[in-house]
Amino acid sequence: MLAKLFARVRGSPTCCGPTAHPDAAATGQIALVGSPNVGKSVLFGNLTGMYVIVSNYPGTTVEVSRGVSEVAGRRYEVVDTPGMYSLLPLSEEERVARRILIHGRPDVVIQVADAKNLERMLLLTFQLIEAGLPVILVLNMMDEARARGLRVNAAALESELGVPVVLAVGTTGEGMDKLRRRIRSLPTPPAPDRFRYCPREGFAAEEHASRIEALLAGQYALSKRALALLLLQGDQEVHELIRGLDAEAYPQIRQIVEEAQRTVVRPVEYLLMLERRRWATAAVQRAVSVTGPPVRTWGDRLSWILVNPITGIPVLILALYLTLYKFVGGFGAGTVVDLLEEHVFRNHVTPFLISLAGQLIPWAPIRDLLVGDYGVLTLGLRYAVAIILPIVTLFFLVFSLIEDVGYLPRLALLVDRTFKKIGLSGRAVIPIVLGFGCGTMATMVTRTLSSKRERMIATLLLSLAVPCSAQLGVILALLSGRPAALLIWAGVLAFVYLIVGFLADRVLPGQADPFYVEIPPLRLPQLSNIVAKTYARVKWYFMEVLPLFLLASVLIWLGRLTGLFGLVIRGLEFPVRWIGMPPRTAQVFLFGFFRRDYGAAGLYDLHRAGAFTGVQLVVGAVALTLFMPCVAQFLMTAKERGWWAGLAIAGTVSVTAFVVAFVVFHALTGLGVVL
Amino acid sequence: MEGLSERAEEILEQLWILIEEQRAQPALAVLRDDEAFGSLCETGLVRLDDSRVTLTQQGRKEAEGCVRRHRLAERLLVDVLDTADDEMHRTGCKLEHSLHRGLEERVCTILGHPRACPHGKPIPPGECCRRLEREVEPLLTTAADLPADEPAVIAYLSSKDVADLRKLMAIGALPGTGIVVRQRFPSYLIELGASEFGIDEHMARQIHVRRKAPGKRRRWRRGAPG
Numbered sequence: 001m002l003a004k005l006f007a008r009v010r011g012s013p014t015c016c017g018p019t020a021h022p023d024a025a026a027t028g029q030i031a032l033v034g035s036p037n038v039g040k041s042v043l044f045g046n047l048t049g050m051y052v053i054v055s056n057y058p059g060t061t062v063e064v065s066r067g068v069s070e071v072a073g074r075r076y077e078v079v080d081t082p083g084m085y086s087l088l089p090l091s092e093e094e095r096v097a098r099r100i101l102i103h104g105r106p107d108v109v110i111q112v113a114d115a116k117n118l119e120r121m122l123l124l125t126f127q128l129i130e131a132g133l134p135v136i137l138v139l140n141m142m143d144e145a146r147a148r149g150l151r152v153n154a155a156a157l158e159s160e161l162g163v164p165v166v167l168a169v170g171t172t173g174e175g176m177d178k179l180r181r182r183i184r185s186l187p188t189p190p191a192p193d194r195f196r197y198c199p200r201e202g203f204a205a206e207e208h209a210s211r212i213e214a215l216l217a218g219q220y221a222l223s224k225r226a227l228a229l230l231l232l233q234g235d236q237e238v239h240e241l242i243r244g245l246d247a248e249a250y251p252q253i254r255q256i257v258e259e260a261q262r263t264v265v266r267p268v269e270y271l272l273m274l275e276r277r278r279w280a281t282a283a284v285q286r287a288v289s290v291t292g293p294p295v296r297t298w299g300d301r302l303s304w305i306l307v308n309p310i311t312g313i314p315v316l317i318l319a320l321y322l323t324l325y326k327f328v329g330g331f332g333a334g335t336v337v338d339l340l341e342e343h344v345f346r347n348h349v350t351p352f353l354i355s356l357a358g359q360l361i362p363w364a365p366i367r368d369l370l371v372g373d374y375g376v377l378t379l380g381l382r383y384a385v386a387i388i389l390p391i392v393t394l395f396f397l398v399f400s401l402i403e404d405v406g407y408l409p410r411l412a413l414l415v416d417r418t419f420k421k422i423g424l425s426g427r428a429v430i431p432i433v434l435g436f437g438c439g440t441m442a443t444m445v446t447r448t449l450s451s452k453r454e455r456m457i458a459t460l461l462l463s464l465a466v467p468c469s470a471q472l473g474v475i476l477a478l479l480s481g482r483p484a485a486l487l488i489w490a491g492v493l494a495f496v497y498l499i500v501g502f503l504a505d506r507v508l509p510g511q512a513d514p515f516y517v518e519i520p521p522l523r524l525p526q527l528s529n530i531v532a533k534t535y536a537r538v539k540w541y542f543m544e545v546l547p548l549f550l551l552a553s554v555l556i557w558l559g560r561l562t563g564l565f566g567l568v569i570r571g572l573e574f575p576v577r578w579i580g581m582p583p584r585t586a587q588v589f590l591f592g593f594f595r596r597d598y599g600a601a602g603l604y605d606l607h608r609a610g611a612f613t614g615v616q617l618v619v620g621a622v623a624l625t626l627f628m629p630c631v632a633q634f635l636m637t638a639k640e641r642g643w644w645a646g647l648a649i650a651g652t653v654s655v656t657a658f659v660v661a662f663v664v665f666h667a668l669t670g671l672g673v674v675l
Numbered sequence: 676m677e678g679l680s681e682r683a684e685e686i687l688e689q690l691w692i693l694i695e696e697q698r699a700q701p702a703l704a705v706l707r708d709d710e711a712f713g714s715l716c717e718t719g720l721v722r723l724d725d726s727r728v729t730l731t732q733q734g735r736k737e738a739e740g741c742v743r744r745h746r747l748a749e750r751l752l753v754d755v756l757d758t759a760d761d762e763m764h765r766t767g768c769k770l771e772h773s774l775h776r777g778l779e780e781r782v783c784t785i786l787g788h789p790r791a792c793p794h795g796k797p798i799p800p801g802e803c804c805r806r807l808e809r810e811v812e813p814l815l816t817t818a819a820d821l822p823a824d825e826p827a828v829i830a831y832l833s834s835k836d837v838a839d840l841r842k843l844m845a846i847g848a849l850p851g852t853g854i855v856v857r858q859r860f861p862s863y864l865i866e867l868g869a870s871e872f873g874i875d876e877h878m879a880r881q882i883h884v885r886r887k888a889p890g891k892r893r894r895w896r897r898g899a900p901g
Contacts, residue, residue: 307864
């Protein structure tokens, strides 16, 4: 989850409670496991009573949250593990989840499952049973299952599996009492070999597994049966574990594994999965009945409208227009900024601060630092609070809303084909859309992409052609009276974005990642959820942005004091003149180096002073949008991709920005365009 | 070639697998006195010099056909007739000899020109695969070619890359699962059980499905439990 990600980067606990410190008074541990999108986080919130952000997009639960729950007088540390599909890990998240099971040795393992997809969910249940873990199976989202005409016989399922089964609806709290009762009467795990693998395609799993089991002497948190099966599936981490703890027997074990693997044509994990699938089908047949025809819900209809390109693309454009242009640009950057900037700051806060400083501070340079033209309070604070904050807040409000509803995976589906052309998969839609909010945050979120290549391309595009919301707001306000100028600006950006992506796709080795994404049902947004998510993001952003704004003011003050500022500006005047801008714009680019949005705000100020013609306005907006990412994004790029890649990206971006601006200026003036 | 005995075809098949696939030398001791082996030598399909057995050019072509028919027979038994694992091999051996050329092509087309047998071994392509005949509507096809809204069942996965196979397993795309393709463009929207997933063409091509009733549509009805 994004909010959790931020917490790690900032190195502080989340708003949601303790992150890394297990409660000292806790006497037991509960681990919540399950595949993505089953409502684990909501259940976690129910158990611990603490709020955790609920996200619809699979794969974003990267961090682990912990909380404390009290069940019948006993305190438990509750761990919410990242989503896992299988005990054999595919991703970093699954590896983390499994480590929690191995190293945490939880007293209770609660598998949260989507009731309407029981057959698929049971595939993990069998593996947890196999591992000898004390499992309670919670069939969550029973309301959605009932709406589809499914009736689950919990008792029948219990006797089939040998583990407690609780039917629940996380969002309403249904079934929570029963779950607490089940936790209190700690379940005895069923025998790990309750379910046995029949030979498949000549591969006798049981035979190989029992030979390995007999050789394992060490003490392990997972059953020897599960370890033996993981070894047979070629799990590197388990191989390392056994090599360490059962060093003597390991060569022999390895031999058995190699022997077994030679007998199969298809991967062992696939053959085992087919067997588990057979058990699951049998269990579902016994425990689930279909009572009536499924109802086509409003969600189904709306979902169809969103994913179908014929209706989906117009809806997307309409959504962009309403949310980004009208809401963030018009209302945010126009109305709210005007109100705060003009009325609150210019008329009240700034004069008050200036007069206060005049009375209290006798030294001119210090007074200048605080309340001068580029002062920490009069410029830094004003930009951050009056211009950037409202725009970013509104953007995150919109983003949280579309995330909560479940629009993002649908968007991923819609854009995957196009994204493939520029070396990205549909999954990259999350960081790219987030980039329209804050490029720094988006750059960090690129780590959820699965290949290095895709992360690199996404980072480059974020640095270059994706304007952040603060910038976007100011630029939309700048160009708002001139639709043709706005169109040219957007066209140039889209063109650069596609061309650079296309070239990056050609230049970087490898090919685009295969794409798959779960499309959860559309859900009515929950206000509390959206507010909490927006709050967490704005808080992160503000903590991140405010110090930089203040620092930028200090640096500018220092630069002016020492004369360096003037020198740099004079140096920048050359390329600025070269792209046809008035020399005064050089300082905007200098601001832009400290923060992209800072620069955009500077452009806004100059525009109000009537410094630009229409063409210059477009060229300036293009150059500034493409220009060097802000210091924060540059640092994040270097941190995520390494210094060399960071510098290479920054260099590419700066050169591209000036070259494109140069071309646009000469093309427009050459054609005699007047805007 | 007409007139080869079942035994002779089996020997040809084994020789081809040994020589072409496993790059091994057949043990001669068992074969030398075999009557069928003798006839293969006589018809010029197999050459025996000193202690080495080789397939002649004609022999290789003939043997490839035997292997192809055997593996096609297995596919037919598993994908269309849903035969159990152990039964498959025995019946497959019998069935292959009944698949003569014309029939072989039709079976191959119905199966959607599969590239591998149920064990994952490659099926040598025939003429029809090269022409990619679609005159007989294939009963087996891939999720990428399945018409929208037509219910089908996943027959097998043909992932070359284990990473792809794992992704398909993670979303529950396993043999026996009901599947409906809801949308084919710009990417594939598939319904597996009661869940929906978006996948790209690369993934959809690896999901081979058995059509329940080609041409029938099921609009927006949710699948069976699971």
